Amino acid sequence: MSTQTSREALQALDRQDPLARFRDRFVLPEAVIYLDGNSLGPLPVGAAERAAEVVNEQWGQGLIRSWNTAGWFELPTRLGDKLGTLLGANPGETVVTDTTSLNLFKALASALRIQQVDGPGRRVIITERDNFPTDIYIAQGLADLLNSVTTETGVDYEVRLIDTQDELLAALGPDTALISLSHVNYRTGRMWDMPAITAAAHEAGALAIWDLAHAAGAGAGGPERGRRGLCGGLYVQVPQRRAGRPGVHLGQRPAPAAFLATALRLVVARPALCHG
Ligand SMILES: Cc1ncc(COP(=O)(O)O)c(C=O)c1O
Incomplete structure (x- = not known):
């Protein structure tokens, strides 16, 4: 088996990569190739804004009402079902909670x-x-x-x-x-x-x-x-x-x-x- 390692060959492989378009969904420092998916993956685009919205509006303004009005109660199963599609689980089988x-x-x-x-x-x-x-x-x-x-x-x-x-x-x-x-x-x-x-x-x-x-x-x-x-x-x-x-x-x-x-x-x- 031959291995192609020239820059052109690798760039050609990158162009065929069906996952390449997902690169734009993450914030990474310039010129950094980040392979660590273990403890801390890269920051998804929009995550910082969403976190600020949750803190400022749902917590800051909604206060305890947000358990109902912002759907906090259902989050473990709502997020679980989203994750479940990746895991191959049926709806209702996956729960997101704690670490x-x-x-x-x-x-x-x-x-x-x-x-x-x-x-x-x-x-x-x-x-x-x-x-x-x-x-x-x-x-x-x-x-x-x-x-x-x-x-x-x-x-x-x-x-x-x-x-x-x-x-x-x-x-x-x-x-x-x-x-x-x-x-x-x-x-x-x-x-x-x-x-x-x-x-x-x-x-x-x-x-x-x-x-x-x-x-x-x-x-x-x-x-x-x-x-x-x-x-x-x-x-x-x-x-x-x-x-x-x-x-x-x-x-x-x-x-x-x-x-x-x-x-x-x-x-x-x-x-x-x-x-x-
Ligand atoms: C296989 C595995 N188990 C457990 C953990 C610990 O995860 P947490 O920090 O969410 O408790 C990690 C963290 O990277 C992990 O990779």
Whole structure:
């Protein structure tokens, strides 16, 4: 395979690029080529003006009325549906709320809460060593927090780090509470086999929580339309046998975090979402 690297060849490729016209939708300093889409992408044109309008008019003038008059109440689902079209989710399946880290904390805490009832001996969280660092810190912090306040079984919560799919499958067992993985690695772009791993986790009685940052549009392994529940940048899957059981339904659990409650409500309402 030959690689064309002359300036003319690259400019010709640029002219054929179907995404080239989107360059004008972003503000970038002169002569800067910016490839960082990870933590802080470039500023979209009009974003600064829109933010000023929200602060000055909706907040400054509308005050508390803006929850209704400016539609703040509906923003999580309205924005979620817009994002859902990129993710391949159906309307009503995606919610925009908080940050990825906060959502992950809520999802992990809620999933462990489910396992405290459904599988009290399950206290291991499996995640990847090369995961986004805060994803690991959140799992470790939650395990530490729970270990400092729960003593009833004498079994500590533990985060187990794996590197490969084989290691992951070998690590799944009767002590696994959940797996927490990022579908697309933020540095290398490596992608996990989400359907196969989720099915294996469910088979082992574990829950599967996926961080989908960087996954939108990244390949065929992503969420498929109508098949999965997506929430706030995270993807939460609950095996159907659990979702269908009365104990998992909202209101029959003491105060599950709102984030996972939303996901569970979706899953309970549409059991087809549960299959990986
Ligand atoms: C894969 C992944 N997970 C989690 C995060 C943390 O996101 P947040 O800062 O919104 O909590 C990032 C941030 O870039 C990320 O790339």
